[in-house]
Amino acid sequence: ILNVEQSPQSLHVxxxxxxxxxxxxxxxxxxxxxxxxxxxxxxxxxxxxxTLNGDEKKKGRISATLNTxxxxxxxxxxxxxxxxxxxxxCALPNQxxxxxxxxxxxxxxxxx
Amino acid sequence: KAGVTQTPRYLIKTRGQxxxxxxxPISGHRSVSWYQQTPGQGLQFLFEYFSETQRxxxxxxxxxxxxxxxxxxxxxxxSTLELGDSALYLCASSLDSYNEQFFGPGxxxxxx
Numbered sequence: 001i002l003n004v005e006q007s008p009q010s011l012h013v014x015x016x017x018x019x020x021x022x023x024x025x026x027x028x029x030x031x032x033x034x035x036x037x038x039x040x041x042x043x044x045x046x047x048x049x050x051t052l053n054g055d056e057k058k059k060g061r062i063s064a065t066l067n068t069x070x071x072x073x074x075x076x077x078x079x080x081x082x083x084x085x086x087x088x089x090c091a092l093p094n095q096x097x098x099x100x101x102x103x104x105x106x107x108x109x110x111x112x
Numbered sequence: 113k114a115g116v117t118q119t120p121r122y123l124i125k126t127r128g129q130x131x132x133x134x135x136x137p138i139s140g141h142r143s144v145s146w147y148q149q150t151p152g153q154g155l156q157f158l159f160e161y162f163s164e165t166q167r168x169x170x171x172x173x174x175x176x177x178x179x180x181x182x183x184x185x186x187x188x189x190x191s192t193l194e195l196g197d198s199a200l201y202l203c204a205s206s207l208d209s210y211n212e213q214f215f216g217p218g219x220x221x222x223x224x
Contacts, residue, residue, distance in 0.1 A: 032210055043116075043202070043215035044155075089155065093210035098168035100145060100204075100213060104154035 002026065002094050006103035013080050014111055020076045021106040023090030027071035031097065035064055035075055036089040038105070044089060047075075080110045114138065116205050116216035124222045130191040133219045137184050137205030144186040145213065146178060149200045158201075161186055162208065190221075198223045 005024040013019050023033065032051045038044040048057040053068040061078045077084055087105040094101055117136045125131050137144050146158040157170040161180035178188040184205070190197055200220050204213035 034212065036213075043217055044204075044213075045215070046212040049212050091155075094168070096168065097208070097210045098162070099157050099160050099170070100210070101157060102147075102155040 002092060002101045004090055004092055004101055004103035006088075006090050006106050008106060009104065010107040010109070012109045012111065015081060017080050017110075018076065018078045019080055019108065020074050021088060021108075023073045023075070023103055025071050025073075025090075025092050027069055029095050030068045030071075031093050031095075033066055033073050034091040034100065035073070036091065036102075037086045038089060039086040047088075075106075077108070080108070082110045082112050084108060085110045116203060116214050118201075118203055118216035118219050120219060121217060122220045122222075124224060125193050126224050127193055127195060129193050130189065131193060131221060132187055132189050133201055133203075133221075135186045135188075135203035135205075135216055137186070137203075138214055141205035141207055141214070142184055143206045143208050143211075144180055144184060145204045145206075146186070146188050147202045147204070148172075149202060149218075150196075150198075155202065158188065193223045195223050197221065 035047040036044040050066040055066040063076045066073045087107045089105045091100045091102040119134045143162045145160040147155040159169040164180045175191045180186045200218045202218045204215045206213045
């Protein structure tokens with residue numbers, strides 16, 4: 001069973017702070033890694049799909065890096081804003097590519 | 113492009129009853145995945161359908177079942193409901209399960 005670990009479980013920062021969280025996964029049989037943002041009362045939305053070791057993706061103030069050899073990905077938020085408050089989920093497909101397995105997420109709260 | 117729709121949005125049932133939830137994917141998406149989310153848990157994978165075939169099932173009892181129709185719409189059924197089945201049930205559609213997934217708004221099931 002694919003084990004996807006995310007840390008920390010929750011995080012509280014002040015507006016303007018930069019922050020980052022981690023997704024850890026088995027480095028063998030890597031295919032792709034997804035990051036999703038899930039805001040309260042909304043549906044999860046994809047941020048990034050990453051496939052190559054060393055990949056870096058950016059969307060506005062949010063960026064992500066991927067290290068498939070050591071089995072981790074970082075998600076960075078620069079200058080956090082209250083609207084960044086959400087749960088950030090990391091997910092990987094299983095080996096057969098027939099299921100997307102999610103970590104438990106990191107819940108970010110940004111105070112103004 | 114219309115998004116993923118789920119019906120109903122809210123359901124209240126009593127123990128022992130059964131329930132059917134429906135999911136209409138984005139046009140052209142052949143993969144539909146179902147997830148359960150309970151407090152303190154991440155998104156737990158229920159099953160995935162692709163072109164009317166169940167390709168994978170998560171670690172859930174046989175009371176949880178599903179199907180997919182030729183137009184890619186999917187239903188999931190839970191029989192003999194238990195209190196612990198109270199949860200948010202999300203479906204997601206994609207071109208294939210390892211591609212970016214697009215989530216519906218979810219069905220909030222409460223079992224009394």
